[in-house]
Amino acid sequence: MASLSLVTFNTHYGLGPPRRGALPYDLAAVLTGLAADVMVIQEVWRPDSRHGTVDAFAAASGYAVHHVATGRATDTGRWPHHHPEGAGTAGTAVLTRVPARPLPSVPVGPTWGDPAPARSLPQVEITVDDRPLRLVGVHLTSRLPHGPMLQLRRLARDLPPPGTPTVVAGDCNFWGPPTVALLGDGWRRSVTGRTWPAKRPHSQIDHVFVRPADVTVTDPAVLDACGSDHRPVRVQLAW
Numbered sequence: 350m351a352s353l354s355l356v357t358f359n360t361h362y363g364l365g366p367p368r369r370g371a372l373p374y375d376l377a378a379v380l381t382g383l384a385a386d387v388m389v390i391q392e393v394w395r396p397d398s399r400h401g402t403v404d405a406f407a408a409a410s411g412y413a414v415h416h417v418a419t420g421r422a423t424d425t426g427r428w429p430h431h432h433p434e435g436a437g438t439a440g441t442a443v444l445t446r447v448p449a450r451p452l453p454s455v456p457v458g459p460t461w462g463d464p465a466p467a468r469s470l471p472q473v474e475i476t477v478d479d480r481p482l483r484l485v486g487v488h489l490t491s492r493l494p495h496g497p498m499l500q501l502r503r504l505a506r507d508l509p510p511p512g513t514p515t516v517v518a519g520d521c522n523f524w525g526p527p528t529v530a531l532l533g534d535g536w537r538r539s540v541t542g543r544t545w546p547a548k549r550p551h552s553q554i555d556h557v558f559v560r561p562a563d564v565t566v567t568d569p570a571v572l573d574a575c576g577s578d579h580r581p582v583r584v585q586l587a588w
Contacts, residue, residue, distance in 0.1 A: 351477035352587040353386035353447055357518045357555055359488070359579035362394040362422075362429035362439065363402050366546060366578040371428050374576030380406045383572070383581055387475065388412070388444040389518045391488040391579075394424055396437040403442060412444040415473050417454045419465035419488070431464035441471055441519065443486045449475045455485055455507045457500035462492040470504065470519075482564070482588055483509055487519030487556075497523035501531040511535050514588040517558040520579065525553055535560045542571030544580040555582050564588045 363376035380388070380403070393416065395401045400408075407414045423435035431439060443449075451473055458468040471486045485504070490496035501523065509515055511534060521528050525538045539557045543550035559566055565587045572581040 350587050351480040351482070352585060353475070353477055354583065354585050355387045355389070355516065355518060355557065356383045356385040356581055356583045357389040357391075357520070357557060358383060358581040359391040359520045359555065359577060360393065360403065361577040361579065362392050362424045364424065364429055365576055366548070367428040376402045376576065377406050379575045381410070382575070383583070384410060385583065386445070386447050387484065389484075389486040390442045390444060391486075391520045392429070393440045393442045394422065394429065394437060395440065401437070403444075407444050410446070412446050413449060414442055414444055415449070415451050415471050416440050416442040417469050417471040419468050441486050441488045443471050443473050443484060445473065445475060447475055447477055449473045452483070455504060457489065457503045460490055460492065460496050460499050463490040463496055465490070468500070480588060481514070482586070483513060483515040485515070485517045487517055487521055489520070489522050491522040493522070497521060498527075498531060501528060505532050505534070508532070508534070511560055511562065514563045515560065516564060516586060518556065520555050522554050525556060528556065529558070532558060535562065537561055539566035539584055540569040540571060540582050544571055544582060546578050547574035547580050550580060555579055557582060557584050559586070
């Protein structure tokens, strides 16, 4: 049986919550403290013409980066967000320090109202002890109520059938029970606990989903607030 540790974390561009002025926090130090075999990182900020903090952390820590940009973005103003005239891009990245190969990204757009109409999700195949594991890194639109539901239905159509060890992890911008219902086909939540907003969370929108017959989960945890407006989630996986 193969195993690895996994963390999913929405970085909020390396900036704190808007109500606190969206001030920078030490994202590199946070990522170092969270470091797992595989990390699914959302809202990865990349200024034009240079890599950002997530890329620098990955290079210094021995991670390969599998990144999909969701669109032009800005990290200025009251809060960071997609903007066609922004000075960089935002995206979702899967960081791996175990053998992995990129697979075609999973398109979940276009969706009305989504500022990233061509939204697509990174997908990799990880191999540990000659055992493959499919992983989809998720960051769905926050345009409620229809946006996440439409994108989850599209994601569900592209997921492999039962019998293929697979993990779906990231910020769904949607609650656990309806997400499981939309994914269907044996998917289950592996972590329960409030993740947003980080200081006094009232909702869980950051998830790790598995099919228990294909992948087992131990040590599930929602971690403490660490600068972003989301709390990280950590699990140990075996398959």
